[in-house]
Amino acid sequence: MTEVRVAGVGLTEFGEEPSRTGRDLFGAASTEAFADADVPRADIESVRYGNFMGELSERQGHQGPLMAEAAGVRAPSTRYESACASSGAALRSAVKDIRNNEEDVILVGGAERMTNLGTAGATEALAIAADELWEVRSGMTFPGAYALMAKAYFDEYGGDRTDLAHVAVKNHDHAMGNEHAQYQRRIDVSDVLEAPPVSEPLGLYDSCPISDGASALVLVSDEYAEENGVDAPVAITGTGQGGDDMALQDRKYLARTPASNRAAEEAYADAGIGPDDVDFAEVHDCFTIAEVLALESLGFYEVGEGIGAARRGETTAEGDVPVNLSGGLKAKGHPVGATGTSQVAEITELLRGDHVNSDAVADAEVGLAHNAGGTVASCLVHVMEVVA
Amino acid sequence: MSDESSHSAGTGVRDDGYDDLLDAVEDGSGYYLECANGHGSVPPRRVCPDCGTDDLTETPLPESGEIETYTVTHVATPSFSEDTPYVTAIARFGAVRVTGQIRNIDPDNVEEGLPVELTTARSEAGTERFLGFRPR
Numbered sequence: 124m125t126e127v128r129v130a131g132v133g134l135t136e137f138g139e140e141p142s143r144t145g146r147d148l149f150g151a152a153s154t155e156a157f158a159d160a161d162v163p164r165a166d167i168e169s170v171r172y173g174n175f176m177g178e179l180s181e182r183q184g185h186q187g188p189l190m191a192e193a194a195g196v197r198a199p200s201t202r203y204e205s206a207c208a209s210s211g212a213a214l215r216s217a218v219k220d221i222r223n224n225e226e227d228v229i230l231v232g233g234a235e236r237m238t239n240l241g242t243a244g245a246t247e248a249l250a251i252a253a254d255e256l257w258e259v260r261s262g263m264t265f266p267g268a269y270a271l272m273a274k275a276y277f278d279e280y281g282g283d284r285t286d287l288a289h290v291a292v293k294n295h296d297h298a299m300g301n302e303h304a305q306y307q308r309r310i311d312v313s314d315v316l317e318a319p320p321v322s323e324p325l326g327l328y329d330s331c332p333i334s335d336g337a338s339a340l341v342l343v344s345d346e347y348a349e350e351n352g353v354d355a356p357v358a359i360t361g362t363g364q365g366g367d368d369m370a371l372q373d374r375k376y377l378a379r380t381p382a383s384n385r386a387a388e389e390a391y392a393d394a395g396i397g398p399d400d401v402d403f404a405e406v407h408d409c410f411t412i413a414e415v416l417a418l419e420s421l422g423f424y425e426v427g428e429g430i431g432a433a434r435r436g437e438t439t440a441e442g443d444v445p446v447n448l449s450g451g452l453k454a455k456g457h458p459v460g461a462t463g464t465s466q467v468a469e470i471t472e473l474l475r476g477d478h479v480n481s482d483a484v485a486d487a488e489v490g491l492a493h494n495a496g497g498t499v500a501s502c503l504v505h506v507m508e509v510v511a
Numbered sequence: 512m513s514d515e516s517s518h519s520a521g522t523g524v525r526d527d528g529y530d531d532l533l534d535a536v537e538d539g540s541g542y543y544l545e546c547a548n549g550h551g552s553v554p555p556r557r558v559c560p561d562c563g564t565d566d567l568t569e570t571p572l573p574e575s576g577e578i579e580t581y582t583v584t585h586v587a588t589p590s591f592s593e594d595t596p597y598v599t600a601i602a603r604f605g606a607v608r609v610t611g612q613i614r615n616i617d618p619d620n621v622e623e624g625l626p627v628e629l630t631t632a633r634s635e636a637g638t639e640r641f642l643g644f645r646p647r
């Protein structure tokens with residue numbers, strides 16, 4: 124089967140840049156990806172672009188062709204919307220089409236402009252990832268939804284806010300020196316516990332920031348890389364997707380994320396590996412509890428045991444399986460539509476050895492990206508390996 | 512119910528199924544949808560989300576439910592900015608769970624397992640109707 128290689132990656136700095144348009148952000152990230160890939164724009168056969176709230180933040184629908192133009196690419200382009208998993212979904216489509224020999228060179232990425240909406244406006248925009256009738260109308264915000272899951276987790280399996288605080292502290296530590304990260308500032312457990320509440324039991328430091336940013340990847344087939352002398356040592360060897368009921372109320376368990384289990388199982392089978400083979404992971408920690416749920420669904424921990432992972436030091440840079448060496452959504456930032464392919468960009472650099480945290484995973488061969496939408500009604504998992 | 516008591520988001524138009532259930536709750540006759548295979552769900556539904564059958568029957572909800580999880584929200588969307596802090600909860604009523612708010616209660620008095628009955632509620636800003644829970 125044709126293998127999918129990451130030829131180049133590009134990221135803007137994630138942060139507060141309210142005046143930058145989505146097209147400017149994606150233009151910058153894609154330019155960086157082309158420079159990194161050394162692949163000519165003219166070879167791109169299609170663009171797959173993830174974006175969630177463009178209608179609300181920029182009154183802009185139909186962003187596919189706009190973003191191809193912004194990237195300087197004359198190729199057909201489609202926007203993918205799957206809430207916070209939008210660019211993960213775009214990526215999966217690209218991986219499949221390269222493997223199917225439909226195309227050999229694809230630009231995939233995403234962007235989100237958010238901070239121009241302000242906190243209340245961005246909170247309202249993020250809420251639409253939930254069920255409008257049953258959740259949004261009841262005043263359930265995005266942090267509120269994860270707070271409901273966190274409370275259910277504490278009641279069902281134990282753990283407390285201090286356990287969650289260690290997730291935030293770890294991810295802030297990891298972001299130190301990552302030039303793309305929104306926060307490059309250490310925090311301690313008491314900072315998290317004493318921060319103002321957002322939706323109890325979650326506080327300000329349990330939550331990812333509101334961010335502007337973009338990410339882009341140039342993906343090529345192994346045949347193209349060989350014929351054109353493209354240096355692309357990292358492959359995407361597994362892809363998986365899972366889904367669940369939209370509203371929390373309709374799910375069997377309030378503190379489990381089976382869409383992630385399904386996506387992981389499919390991606391592991393596709394790559395021919397298991398959870399024990401994963402050396403490090405970037406997981407979707409939009410809130411501290413989300414990282415815990417991800418660790419359990421990915422098979423790194425049994426249900427109810429993931430909550431102490433950060434506190435025990437098992438997921439830190441020095442731990443057995445470092446998680447979110449980029450800083451994660453928590454400290455690196457979460458420009459929603461950019462996040463899925465941003466994780467893949469970070470993993471590519473970590474595996475190539477040109478990431479600020481590469482030394483923490485010097486012998487690593489397998490990385491995993493976990494990208495979730497809403498309260499994990501959508502989930503994409505990708506396995507990445509060093510192959511050349 | 513008068514037209515102004517029930518709006519879909521921003522359009523001023525009723526949402527069939529959803530508003531019908533809220534009307535029924537206000538009349539003290541709340542129901543859920545029970546499929547021929549015994550699965551429960553809440554409207555609007557054409558088919559059972561579990562098995563796909565379109566054989567759905569409106570079955571009375573129990574009068575009393577139980578809070579399964581809740582959160583006290585301090586940072587709200589503009590629609591709820593006058594309501595903070597407020598309690599959003601998920602409660603089980605027999606075969607289904609529903610999401611709503613417990614209004615007019617000290618958040619410290621909410622706990623898992625709290626018995627509640629259904630009502631409807633509105634934000635202080637007042638346009639959209641949603642489910643409420645009242646301690647029993």
Ligand SMILES: [Zn+2]
Pocket residue numbers: 546547548549550559560561562563564
């Ligand atoms: Zn059924």
